[in-house]
Amino acid sequence: MRDVEVLVIGGGPAGLCAAAAAASLGAHVLICERDYVPGGQLVKQTHKFFGSEKQYAGDRGIAIGRRLIEEAHQNPNIEVLTEATVIGIYEDGIVTVFHRNQHIKIRPKRTIITTGASEKFLAFPGNDLPGIYGAGAVQTLMNVAGVKPAEKVLMVGAGNIGLIVSYQLLQAGVEVVGIVEAAPRIGGYLVHASKIRRAGVPILTGHTVKEAYGKDKLEGVIVCKLDEKFQQISGTEQDIPCDTLCLAVGLTPLTELCWQAGCEMAFIRELSGHVPLVDENLETTVPGIYAAGDVSGIEEASSAMVEGRLAGYAAAGSLGYEPEKAHERREAAAAELSELRSGPTGEKILAGLEKTAAKLAARKGEAKGC
Incomplete structure (x- = not known):
């Protein structure tokens, strides 16, 4: 059994950014990546990114991936496990990982699910x-x-x-x-x-x-x-x-672990499938479990990276790591997301997010009624 402060499931753009954000505030982070190298989709994206300098505009995906991977390996607060497939999140909060022919049990204080998506x-x-x-x-x-x-x-x-x-x-x-x-x-x-x-x-x-x-x-x-x-x-x-x-007919969020963890789910067409209901901190309805990137709705990699940072700041702040700074950085990440989603290309995503917010509010209202 391993005790971990922040467990990040998935070492793609959202996961790497979530880990970096949480670690920057002092939290100790473990990334579990099922592939033999982290980076997710970035490792094969040779095109240049759009957005702003904060989202690495003008850099190619492969270069962004290398930078994020290098930063994770150099950060003493981050440990990266590759060839580590998370096979279960159980009712007692224990997470089971299959890592190079052995099973590891992890007891995280906070979990950030960044499992990405699969092709349709x-x-x-x-x-x-x-x-x-x-x-x-x-x-x-x-x-x-x-x-x-x-x-x-x-x-x-x-x-x-x-x-x-x-x-x-x-x-x-x-x-x-x-x-x-x-x-x-x-x-x-x-x-x-x-x-x-x-x-x-x-x-x-x-x-x-x-x-x-x-x-x-x-x-x-x-x-x-x-x-x-x-x-x-x-x-x-x-x-x-x-x-x-x-x-190339679209992607579906990989939400199996969200379902298994007991997160409240909803089918939101604009977000490309069933997604977990999350609040402004990207925390699901299961306390201590966050979801960021394509697992919570299909968008561009730029948005996934910013969502990862937002979830990382929120998770570390909830553990008591520099809560004021965590709040400020989370607000800055939220503002970045709003900017990325502005204009015609973001209308579909915003419509989907409005539906998830309404469903989450309705759920909270029902809970109060009970």
């Missing part, structure tokens, strides 16, 4: 053929393993992930034959879409995959148009030969 997939005939990947898997093959994943790719999804990975495929010498997007317009940033269009890659909005075909592996994809109710329009089929179909 599409259902269509032939979707089990070899050659059909999630965009994250393709990005890992290219940018982490150094493997050229395909010769001719069709991308599904024109959000930021689909656009960015398409451009990175082009940089790796892969032919991108097109991008298919079900929505009537592109969902990603215009700057990413413009680079794709300048490269001559067609973006078919209002289209979807009807079926994939091939004998022993993917040989091509049939796409078709969608009407205003997202129903396939007969007679609009196009046959697109390709050896790889890359799916």
